[in-house]
Amino acid sequence: MKISFPHLGYCSIPLRSLFADLGHEVIVPPPITRKTISLGTRHGPEFACYPLKLGLGNFIEALELGADTLVMGGGIGPCRFGYYAQVQRDILQSLGYKFKMLVVEPPLGHARQVLAVARELKGGKSWLDLMRAGQLALAKLRACDELHRASLKQRPRVQDKPAFSRLYQQTLEELDAAPGIRAVNIVRDKALAAMEAMPLLDRIPPKVALVGEVYLIAEPAANLRIEEKLGNMGVEVCRHVWISEWLRVNIFLDFLRLHRQEKAEKLARPYLQCFVGGHGQHSVGETRKAIRDGFDGVIHVYPFTCTPEIVARGIMQKLAAQERMPLACFSMDEHSGEAGFQTRLEAFVDILGHRVKRVKEMIELG
Secondary structure, three states, X not given: OEEEOOOOOOOHHHHHHHHHHOOOEEOOOOOXXXXXXXXXXXXXXXXXXXXXXXXXXXXXXXXXXXXOEEEEEOOOOOOOHHHHHHHHHHHHHHOOOOOEEXXXXXXXXXXXXXXXXXXXXXXXXXXXXXXXXXXXHHXXXXXXXXXXXXXXXXXXXXXXXXXXXXXXXXXXXXXXXXXXXXXXXXXXXXHXXXXXXXXXXXXXXXXXXXXXXXXXXXXXXXXOOHHHHHHHOOOEEEEOOOHHHHHHHHHHHHHOOOOOOOHHHHHHOOOOOOOOOOOHHHHHHHHHHXXXXXXXXXXXXXXXXXXXXXXXXXHHHHHHHHHOOXXXXXXXXXXXXXXXXXXXXXXXXXXHHHHXXXXXXXXXXX
């Protein structure tokens, strides 16, 4: 199979590893550009979620490069993500493309479908081969998460930010090429040590929580590289969604039918007691957590028309007003402009600076 998938941050690294180890030709879509956005917007429904349009653009570009199999995630609940694959498949078929789409549904309640997709993906390989390929892919994903978590902490502190960006990008390329788990660990440890060794600024950066819909948080092209921009402006970002942790909770624990309730869900319950789809509850819970832990601000990113996050936003605004916590909400779609976005971020960072200064003065006064 000539297999492809939509972009989601650095997830192309573990996905390329997984499918290549199973003997497939992997066609990674080109990086998301204005062309990708234009293709998805032109052929997608006008009021569809931004992630659906970007994924559609990815698929069109991959099919033009020769892909014959597309892998897409499924979903359940109020969030429209569960319909993405079917809508994208129908649109692509109406455009005349010939392909097979494999939809990976949530394992809870869809175990047979998940196993059927796994059986098709492994092809002539054994289940043991699939497990080994999965272990390497998961090791790469965890290493990417660890590297990115460290980058969010170190970027606002380092003096030479262009050099830091080069180190980060080079490490991702080395992780992509790593042939085994041992090599992955060596690359990760080397990069983390290099980050720690870079000269630092003599300042403590303000800290903000980045909350919202998972795709908008994880895909830099969708959020206009908000994490990198904030880091370059001297702000430490703490995000609440990590793909490796999301897989552990929503794939493995659900597959084993192990009951779990996440901390964010518990914190959200006094204000949002039911599941509204997507990460709505998590956005509320993580906002409460940021307030409790003394963060300096909260940034909320979500797709335009995303109902779960719109529900969460109203609650978050009330919480932020009560606690005098700076809150910036960014609703993103194909019309989001770089200049206006940058201006709003800079204004928000100025507010953070004034708040940090005021808090410091209050502490000094006792």
